[in-house]
Amino acid sequence: FEIEKDLEKALKNNELVFYLQSQIHPTNKTHFAESLIRWHHPTKGMISPMVFIGIAEKSDLIVQIDQWMLTQACHFIVQQTLLGKSVHISVNISGRHFTKPDFIEEIETLIAKTGVDAHKLTLEITESVLVTDLEDVIEKMRHLRRYGIRFSIDDFGTGYSSLAYLKKLPVHELKIDKLFINEIATNPDDFKLVRAIFEVAKTFDLSVVVEGVEDEHQLEVLNGLGKPIIQGFIYAKPIPANDWAQQLTVAQ
Ligand code: G
Ligand code: G
Ligand code: MN
Ligand code: NA
Numbered sequence: 001f002e003i004e005k006d007l008e009k010a011l012k013n014n015e016l017v018f019y020l021q022s023q024i025h026p027t028n029k030t031h032f033a034e035s036l037i038r039w040h041h042p043t044k045g046m047i048s049p050m051v052f053i054g055i056a057e058k059s060d061l062i063v064q065i066d067q068w069m070l071t072q073a074c075h076f077i078v079q080q081t082l083l084g085k086s087v088h089i090s091v092n093i094s095g096r097h098f099t100k101p102d103f104i105e106e107i108e109t110l111i112a113k114t115g116v117d118a119h120k121l122t123l124e125i126t127e128s129v130l131v132t133d134l135e136d137v138i139e140k141m142r143h144l145r146r147y148g149i150r151f152s153i154d155d156f157g158t159g160y161s162s163l164a165y166l167k168k169l170p171v172h173e174l175k176i177d178k179l180f181i182n183e184i185a186t187n188p189d190d191f192k193l194v195r196a197i198f199e200v201a202k203t204f205d206l207s208v209v210v211e212g213v214e215d216e217h218q219l220e221v222l223n224g225l226g227k228p229i230i231q232g233f234i235y236a237k238p239i240p241a242n243d244w245a246q247q248l249t250v251a252q
Contacts (some may be wrong), residue, residue, distance in 0.1 A: 003055045006041065011064055015040050018072040021242040022236040023090070023209055026227040031248050034090040034124070034225035035073050036107035036238045038064060053094075056156060063093045067106070075123065076241055081117065084250040090122040090152060099136070104143050113149060124175065127159025129178025134165060141170045152209065157197060166204050182230075185217035198225045198237045232233050 010016055016041050039047040056062040064122055073089045080087045084230040097103065111118050123144075129137055130153075141151050152173035157180065176197055183190045194210075200210045210222055211230030 003052050004059070004061065006014060007039075007052060007056060007061055007065075010039055010041070011061075013042075015042065016065070017046075018069065018076070018241045019238040020089070020198060020241045021238040023229050023231045025229050026237050030086040030088050030120075032088045032090070032229065033179075033244060034238075035069055035241075037069055037094070038238075038241060047211050055098060057094055060096070062099045063100065064066045066091075066093055066097045067091055070107075071114070072241070074110060074116040076245075077120045078114055080248065081120075085245070085248045087248065088122065090121045090124050092154065094101055095126060095132070098123075098129050098140070099132050100127050107144055108147075109147070109228070117142075117148070119150075122150040122152050122173065123149075124152045124154040125162040126154045127156070130161040130165050130169070131159075136143070138168060138170065145170055153234055157193070163200065166200065171206065173207040173209060173230075175209040175211055176228075178232075181210060181212045181218055185215075185221050191221065194222075198228075202226075228237060 001174050017037050017038040020038045021031040023034060025032055033150060037049050037053075039049070039052060042065075052154060053062070053065075056065055063156055070091050073091050077087055077089055077102070100106070110116070113200055115211055134228065145151070149172065151169075151171040153169075153171055154175045155177045157178050157223040174197065176194060179188055180194050184194055185191075200206075208226065208228040210228045211231045213219055213222065213230050213234045218232075219234060222230070
């Protein structure tokens with residue numbers, strides 16, 4: 001089983017599947033979710049992105065995967081909006097993709113082609129992007145923000161970039177990785193780290209999404225620190241987008 005070759009086929013043969021995981025906001029009436037890819041392999045069954053994203057990132061395959069997902073997400077937003085549902089989708093963008101010279105153009109084309117309201121779209125990038133050409137990153141974000149697109153830093157705190165960039169970067173949101181959340185209710189160091197990230201977010205007026213919340217103890221600790229957006233199994237697992245859509249209520 002050669003992942004690279006099979007992935008190319010998967011893109012052609014419609015084997016990729018679009019999943020969504022709810023992000024629970026303390027107040028907002030809009031339904032938020034992160035798009036997460038799955039691969040329905042003809043003989044191996046469902047394959048987790050943990051297995052293939054890393055390999056795809058070694059080539060432009062990851063760009064094609066991201067583009068496939070972005071297109072799905074935009075069509076989904078348009079479709080739900082027509083049904084009177086207010087949704088907001090966060091899409092993962094790999095570093096290789098974001099740093100492409102024609103990234104802005106690609107997103108502009110996507111917005112034009114799908115007719116999506118870009119205010120309903122967040123792009124998640126990781127810190128790895130920020131250690132490349134920071135001026136280029138800022139320029140791209142500024143440009144795309146004009147359409148209403150939001151930016152989020154995924155896996156915040158797990159990379160090697162410095163905090164200095166935060167004051168320059170036109171991002172809206174930090175996502176705290178599950179790694180910091182696992183023992184937040186029992187490990188004082190993890191608690192202090194997460195508290196520090198909340199402080200940083202407040203300083204720069206950024207939203208906080210907390211990933212990997214699985215139990216009430218974690219939730220209690222987090223709600224004591226602020227009122228973050230929660231993405232975790234305690235509320236919802238990633239499910240096929242069509243199933244996710246079934247549970248939505250009409251806005252107003
Ligand atoms: O559910 P989870 O196992 O879904 O996802 C594992 C990893 O795969 C996550 O780190 C996530 O960022 C990554 N991932 C999921 N979907 C996509 C995608 O469409 N594009 C990229 N670049 N990464 C994705
Ligand atoms: O792109 P990112 O690394 O943020 O992707 C989120 C990852 O976290 C996905 O793999 C998703 O399935 C996973 N995830 C989200 N919530 C939970 C949780 O509560 N428990 C576990 N084990 N994984 C989670
Ligand atoms: Mn993500
Ligand atoms: Na993460």
